[in-house]
Amino acid sequence: MQNLPIVLGIDIGGTNTKFGFVDREGRCLADGAIPTLGDQPPGQMFQRLHAGAAELLAGLDGCELAGIGVGAPNANYYTGTIDLPPNLSWPWVDLRAELAPHFQVPVAATNDANAAAMGEMLFGAARGMRDFIVITLGTGLGSGIVVNGEVVYGFSGFAGEIGHTIVDPAGRLCGCGRRGCLEVYASASGLMLTVAELLAGNGAPSLLRGLEPGQMTSKLIFEAAQAGDRLALEAFDRTGDLLGRKLADAVAYTGPEAIFLFGGLVSAGDLLFDPTRRAMEANLLNIYQGTVKLLHSGVPEGKAAILGAGALIWNELARAGRN
């Protein structure tokens, strides 16, 4: 009997690195996590990663490793390197060179949002779609754009940064050094800034008033909004309004069939989707109106990063005709 081919999906984060074995149908057969320890040399992390993964693999009878997919901030699809990853003190990492001593299989890498788009296409709600966009709403805003059934990497390997298109040239300062990026409005941190501005702007009562600095979370804002807090509701409305306006612009670029929202902030559900959908539809050029679906991601949140990284390498293997 032939062994079942599986791939290893790795998601390198600022704090933890998650990994898991994924079969061709998108089942995660086993998974684990280790601390990334980004202040130590990357070689140490890959050694610990190998130890953890090898142990998991030993428990998977009849499976054979066919490839490795990696999702990481600033990972470049063409070069297989991570360049100046935010939240890690590694200046530059050659993923293929780091993995080669441990695993002798093909490796593919991209950033986490592009991996999420790949996961959506192979294992999620975008199955069968050839043109769609995935927006990840976490601390920041990531985006993966799919055109003609392929993730858009661009000439440099860094395409798909809708979070860094400009909402307001005189607006909030962004971590990228510029002002008014969408990411500083439509994200968990953007939502918190909006609440802070609303609290400072008027004296209306709110459940969110009087919190100590650092106590505010998007979860607290969500709970306040659910309890009917007007200020919290207004913050979600403003967030969705700006996001929807920029999604209307995104449609004018690549004309997607659907836009998927994914990530922590999406658990707010209709509180976020309703104003986003309203603003998007109101700002679409007439030829697009009523044609673009705004949907929840179909990839289970907990395993999404591993499944996305796994989907990335499954897609490469399929293109190379290996599996």
Added chain:
Amino acid sequence: MQNLPIVLGIDIGGTNTKFGFVDREGRCLADGAIPTLGDQPPGQMFQRLHAGAAELLAGLDGCELAGIGVGAPNANYYTGTIDLPPNLSWPWVDLRAELAPHFQVPVAATNDANAAAMGEMLFGAARGMRDFIVITLGTGLGSGIVVNGEVVYGFSGFAGEIGHTIVDPAGRLCGCGRRGCLEVYASASGLMLTVAELLAGNGAPSLLRGLEPGQMTSKLIFEAAQAGDRLALEAFDRTGDLLGRKLADAVAYTGPEAIFLFGGLVSAGDLLFDPTRRAMEANLLNIYQGTVKLLHSGVPEGKAAILGAGALIWNELARAGRN
């Protein structure tokens, strides 16, 4: 001896329809034009077009028609139809059905900006590039986006409308019914509006002051700027500044290797390119800085529409393995 395969490129405009025969190397062997007469049934136009084209073809010894490409406003690549074309009273035209009685060859259609992108890729300065954007700056602003060597048509067939992304939600009214579209700032008509605003805004002397309504043209503004007129120079600076900012956003979407500017307004040269390049570079996310070329189109202006339409069908024939 085998006949030389050639294609017919057609550009349907609001006033005139141009057509010409294009070989595989992008040479236009013969071309002509007829009035479109958009207030009469489209069948009449296609009959006159056939008469003109057949006469030209008869003069091309040893050539054989392999296909027809059509560029027209609102032409849909997937359906081969023109839907509610602006400046024509035709509600809906099935291009393949209209051409079938006259020519028994494959037909492909798209809008004029996408055809321009195809022309740039096959016959112009984008040869060998897989990721680039063409911006056509005429009365309005059109755009054709190429990703992975393919024009982006999107799910609906209408992708690539950067002219209808929003510069200012409270800004100038656009022909599309919304406010603040890039097209009403960065285009010949946008430039004229900017001059009108500058003239109304202060009493500074200008060569452009005192023109009768309707006398203003982008050519007069260009000539005034060349003569050192400060107001005209300021108008070009503002136009380039807004265009450059939005091109920085465009880079964040598809990460192109180059952006080509094309069309009447581009004859202003450095007056337009300098402020555009400056604003684009100043507003690029750090990972893109210094990586994107802003270039003149490499397709000769006079024949560009015909060459673009010809390139469209040459590309289809190559994909189908016919030629």
